[in-house]
Amino acid sequence: MTECEEASSRPATHGLKLERNATSPGNVTRSLILIAAALLVLASRDALAAPCQFESQGEGRVTAIIDGRSVRLDDGREVRLSGIEPTATTKQALASLLVGRDVTLRSADDTPDRYGRQGGLVFIGESDTPVQAKLLAQGEAIVSAEIADKDCAAALMSSEAEARRQKKGNWADLSAIKNAESPDDILAGIGRFVVVEGKVLSVRQAGAMTYLNFGRNWTRGFAVTISRRALPAFENAGVAIKSLENRRIRVRGWVEGNTGPRIDVLRAGQVELLSANEPTGVRP
Structure with a gap:
């Protein structure tokens, strides 16, 4: 038998070995672990996602503070900050936070109220924390309990609770x-x-x-x-x-x-x- 004939008559064990390695219990286990880890990362991202991230209802620059929970944008729109009731110091706090700042309005509904104001949560620039939460954390506002979304409502209440514990602003x-x-x-x-x-x-x-x-x-x-x-x-x-x-x-x-x-x-x-x-x- 020639050398070539001998080689061709040998079992194709090398290729079979590679295939077995690819599907061996150890490799399958490692693959499952990687898949599980990827799913865990995705689930963690969802769990840690910032609350109150409703659909964007537009952007603008704040040009004026109308009252303790209403602002005017550069396009003439009047925006009412949902989720809070103002205190005696809210208007001043809003002026410090918002005048001249670019903001994004987010809400589940863009229907204006009877005064023509568009309600929603206001975010400064790329921040994922609404201005409402910042006011509450400073004790400069009170939760109104009008936000229906449970996660967002809980986040706002948590901000207020922390200000109460520290006796900040209104809670002093x-x-x-x-x-x-x-x-x-x-x-x-x-x-x-x-x-x-x-x-x-x-x-x-x-x-x-x-x-x-x-x-x-x-x-x-x-x-x-x-x-x-x-x-x-x-x-x-x-x-x-x-x-x-x-x-x-x-x-x-x-x-x-x-x-x-x-x-x-x-x-x-x-x-x-x-x-x-x-x-x-x-x-x-």
Whole structure:
């Protein structure tokens, strides 16, 4: 047999060995690990993605501060900052942050309000943190609880909570959070957006309205009212209204009422459950 014939008659073991190596258990395991790692990286990126990144509704340069939550852009548009209620210092803080700055407006809806203002979250330049969060972190604004997106709402609330803990800005004032046991103090703020803390003594149903009573005297004590149409929002949030009885809560909203102060709750985000260990924000 010639050398060529001998070579051609040998089994093609070399090529088979390479194929086996490519599909060997060790290589398959390494491939699966790499795939899993890639998926983990992608999942981590999604998990760490900045909240409040809604669809862009346009850009512009801020030329003027209209009031504590409204600005004017160089194209004439008026923008209302969603998600916050202003304090006495918000307008000045906005002027320091925004006048002459290029901003991007982001929101889930570009429908203007009844005053023709376009609402949304405002971002400076390439920042992924909304101006609202910066104001809240400085104690220069209060969360309004109007943002429906859970992650974004939680981020804004977290910024406010940190400012409260550090007693920054508005929260340096001991009366910034009202005591539910002082109804006259709350009633003095009628027509204003306030934050109240206290223990719910009873939950009562009257027609289409549910009352969270904080005082024994229902006509003069502070109470929270929740209409029937607002109840599904609490159910979706996993909160049974009756379970709020004998619980400490923090509630925010506009003060109404004549003999006794009331806050009408329209959104579940206006009510926060307070743990037994959470420091109270009310004044002594």
